[in-house]
Amino acid sequence: MKLRSLLGHSITASLVLASTSTFAAKVTQEQVVEHYADVAHAVYADALITAKALDQSIESFLASPSKASLFEVQQAWLASRVPYQQSEVYRFGNAVVDDWEGQLNAWPLDEGLIDYVSADYQYELGNEGAAANIVANKKLKIGATTLDVEQLTPEAIADLNEVGGSEANVASGYHAIEFLLWGQDLNGTNAGAGERPYTDFVVGEGCTNGNCDRRGEYLRAAADLLIQDLEWMEKQWSADEKGNYREELVNGSAENGLRKMLFGMGSLSLGELAGERMKVALEANSTEDEHDCFSDNTHNSHYYNEQGIYNVYTGLYKREDGTLLSGPSIHDLVAQQDKQAAKEIQKQFDVTRSQVGQLVTSAEKHGQAFDQLIASNNTQGNALVNETIMALVLQTEAIERAAKVVGITNLSPDTADHEF
Incomplete structure (x- = not known):
């Protein structure tokens, strides 16, 4: 799936969601929390489906590496990001997700931990694992510790996360796979993504940059670990599982569940998306701090984070197979209490989503990625990012207003220590 068609998919979803929004006459907090769990399960199920498709594409690519098959597996990675990024709104407020997601989506990473890098590679100061190069070495010496990594299994890769005590030592997840598929983006703030040659995975004659068999083993193991992790989380939200997180959530206080929903929306909107994912990169003019930095997919990553927030507010989610999941929502609760507030809050969501969508338009129609x-x-580019940050700040204010309307006070979304 090309980036342009990803944007088309998101626009189509937006139109469908906007046209099918319901105003239920009598909606309870309990119903809203239960539907929230239903949507979460659907999102993680879709993330698992697309991760399995990525895994199959990786197997096909490794069986017969070529320029065309590398492109296909890159497209599978891009497609897998669509549902996963919509899941991040569940991180904040749900410890079961936040404690787990670091193994799947941690960034930025010191890619020298994983594979070869350019001679002028800039790594995190003091990180003793920044140049470990797991692909090239079956034994690693990080500080006073020697590690045996001859077998590149999912378990071994999981154990290497944050090795040496550095958060920059990200060995697993979407971004480790992204780096293996694209390589470093050496273009700085100029156009272009990573350009890893497919020959980096050709075993035997024709292998470039050495250790092509190990590189393939690493890629395969990282994909397997991704699937294992997503399978676990999908079960945490399944109505068919007993004693899981979903059961705890829906059997608990509905007010507490509603607070988790609103806190998650506000924290992703403000501290994480506006702050960590945009403000940090903009103020430092740092490409290392952009989210999907190897593939230059950051605009889509931001867009689907925003879509995830919108999904929770409206109770609507367009699944990978095209079906629309809908049900009792926070929007319905607000409308029952104050129809004018509901209209104004909805309008701010639409404005913010449109503003974040301009990052996608900039990348895919005007050739200027994040x-x-x-x-x-780039004065105009900086202004566009700043305008998007401010739209997210206003959206967070709308989320706090929605919380007050439905009786949730002192929401205090996470700012990640940023001032806006």
Whole structure:
């Protein structure tokens, strides 16, 4: 799936969601929390489906590496990001998700831990694992510790996360796979993503940059671990499982569940998306701090984070197979209490989603991806990112207003220590 068609998919979803929004006459907090769990399960089920498709594409690619098959597996990775990014709204407020997600989506990473890097590679100061190069070495010496990594299994990769005590030592998850598929993006704030040659995975004659068999083993194991992790989380939200997180959530206080929903929306909107994922990169003009930095997919990553927030507010989610999941929502609760507030809050969501969508338009129609927008000499690009940050701040204020309307006070979304 090309990036342009990903945008088309998101626009189609937006139109469908906007046209099918319901105003239920009598909706309870309990119903809203239960539907929230239903949507979460659907999102993680879709993330698992697309991760399995990615895994199959990786197997096909490794069986017969070529320029065409590398492109296909890259498209499978891009497609897998669509549902996963919509799941991040569940991180905040749900410890079961936040404690787990670091193994799947941690960033930025010191890619020298995993594979070869350029001679001028800039790594995190003090990180003793920044140049470990797991692909090239079956034994690693990090500080005073020697590690045996001859067998690149999912378990071994999981154990290497944050090795040496550094959060930059990300060995697993979407971004480790992204780096293995694209390689470093050496273009700085100029146009272009990573350009890893497919020959980096050709075993035997024709292998470039050495250790092609190990590189393939690493890629395969990382994909297997991704699936294992997503299978676990899908079960945590399944109505068919007993004693899981969903059961705890829906059997608990509905007010507490509603607070988790609103806190998750506000925290992703403000501290994480506006702050960690945009403000940090913009203020430092740092391509290392953009989210999907190897593939230049950051604009889509931001867009689907925003879509995830919108999903929770409206109770609507367009699944990978095209079906629309709908049900009792926070929007319905607000409308029951104050129809005018509901209209105004909905309008702010629409404005913010449109503004975040401009990052996608910039990348796919005007050829300026997020890493170009944050360049120190790109006045218009900086302004676009700043306008998007401010739209997210206003959206967070709308979320706090919605919380007050439905009786949730002192929401205090996470700012991640950013000031806006």
